[in-house]
Amino acid sequence: MITFNNLCYRYPKGPEALSDITAAISPGIHLLLGENGTGKTTLLHIIAGLLYPTAGSVEIDGMSPRLRQPALLEKIFFLGDDMTLPGGTALAFAHTAAKAYAGFDAGLLADYLACFGLTGRERLDRLSLGNRRKSLIAVALALRTQVLLLDEPANGLDIGSKETLGRMLAEAAGDDRTIIVSTHVTHDFHNIFDGVIALRRNRLQLAATLTDILSAVAFTAGMIPPVEAIFAHQSAGLFRSITAAGADTETDIDYNLLYMALQSDRADIITSLINSHRQQQL
Ligand SMILES: Nc1ncnc2c1ncn2[C@@H]1O[C@H](COP(=O)(O)OP(=O)(O)OP(=O)(O)O)[C@@H](O)[C@H]1O
Numbered sequence: 001m002i003t004f005n006n007l008c009y010r011y012p013k014g015p016e017a018l019s020d021i022t023a024a025i026s027p028g029i030h031l032l033l034g035e036n037g038t039g040k041t042t043l044l045h046i047i048a049g050l051l052y053p054t055a056g057s058v059e060i061d062g063m064s065p066r067l068r069q070p071a072l073l074e075k076i077f078f079l080g081d082d083m084t085l086p087g088g089t090a091l092a093f094a095h096t097a098a099k100a101y102a103g104f105d106a107g108l109l110a111d112y113l114a115c116f117g118l119t120g121r122e123r124l125d126r127l128s129l130g131n132r133r134k135s136l137i138a139v140a141l142a143l144r145t146q147v148l149l150l151d152e153p154a155n156g157l158d159i160g161s162k163e164t165l166g167r168m169l170a171e172a173a174g175d176d177r178t179i180i181v182s183t184h185v186t187h188d189f190h191n192i193f194d195g196v197i198a199l200r201r202n203r204l205q206l207a208a209t210l211t212d213i214l215s216a217v218a219f220t221a222g223m224i225p226p227v228e229a230i231f232a233h234q235s236a237g238l239f240r241s242i243t244a245a246g247a248d249t250e251t252d253i254d255y256n257l258l259y260m261a262l263q264s265d266r267a268d269i270i271t272s273l274i275n276s277h278r279q280q281q282l
Pocket of ligand 1: 015
C-alpha cells in the first residue's frame with residue numbers, strides 16, 4: 001500500500017509542483033493521468049525516494065522512501081522517460097541493477113527482451129529510441145520489484161511493441177505488486193488498469209479503482225448524447241458521454257473521455273459521484 005498524507009512538493013526556487021496530496025493506493029496497475037506540468041513525474045520521483053516531500057509524507061507499507069532504507073529501496077524501481085545511461089548493454093545494466101534488487105530474474109529478462117525482438121547484447125547508445133526504451137522496460141520488469149513506476153513507457157514504441165508492453169504489464173501484475181504508469185496514450189493499454197490516479201493543477205483530483213469508477217459512472221456512445229449526460233464530447237460524428245451509472249449498467253471505461261471530463265467544468269460532479277460511491281462501499 002502506498003499512502004500519501006498531505007504531501008506537498010516545491011522545487012527549490014521553483015513552483016509548488018504538488019499540493020496537499022492525500023490518498024491510499026492499493027496493489028494493482030494504476031494509470032497516472034494529468035495534463036503536462038501537473039506533477040506526475042514529481043510524484044513518481046517522490047515515491048521512488050528521488051525527491052523528498054517539502055511537507056507531508058509518503059509511505060510504502062509504512063516505510064518512508066526518504067529514509068533510503070535498503071529494505072525499502074529494493075522494492076521500488078522507477079523508469080523515467082529521459083533516463084541517460086552510460087554506454088553498455090541491457091544485460092550489463094541488469095547485472096549492475098541486480099546487485100540492488102534481490103528479485104531480479106535473468107530468465108524473465110531474456111523472455112521480455114525476446115518478446116521485443118532484442119537479445120540484451122545490443123549497445124544501448126547505438127539503439128534507436130524505441131529499442132533502447134524496450135531494453136530498459138525489459139530490465140525494469142525483470143527486477144520484479146513490489147513497486148514499479150513507469151513514466152511514459154510507451155514513448156517511442158511502435159504500435160506492435162505498445163501492445164506487447166500492455167500484455168507484459170498485465171502479466172506482471174500480482175496481488176502484492178503496485179505498478180503506476182504515467183501516460184498520455186491510454187488507448188494502448190486499454191484493458192490493463194485496476195485504478196486511476198488523476199492530478200489537476202498540482203492537486204489530486206481522483207484516486208479510485210476501476211470498479212469504483214464504473215459503479216458510479218457509465219460511458220456511452222451514440223448519435224445523440226443522453227439527456228442525463230454529465231459530460232459529452234463529439235468526435236467522428238458520435239457523441240461519447242458520461243452519465244451516472246444505473247443499478248445494472250455495465251459499460252467499459254473510456255479513459256480519453258474521462259480525462260477530457262476531468263479537465264472540464266463538469267469535473268467536480270464526476271469526482272463527487274465516484275467518491276461518494278466509494279464512501280458507500282467502505
Ligand atoms: N527540476 C525542476 N526545477 C523546477 N521546476 C520543475 C522541475 N521539474 C519540474 N518542474 C516543474 O514542476 C511542475 C510539475 O512538473 P512535472 O514534470 O512533475 O509534470 P508532469 O505532470 O510530469 O508533466 P509532463 O506530462 O509534461 O511530463 C511543472 O510546473 C514543472 O515546470
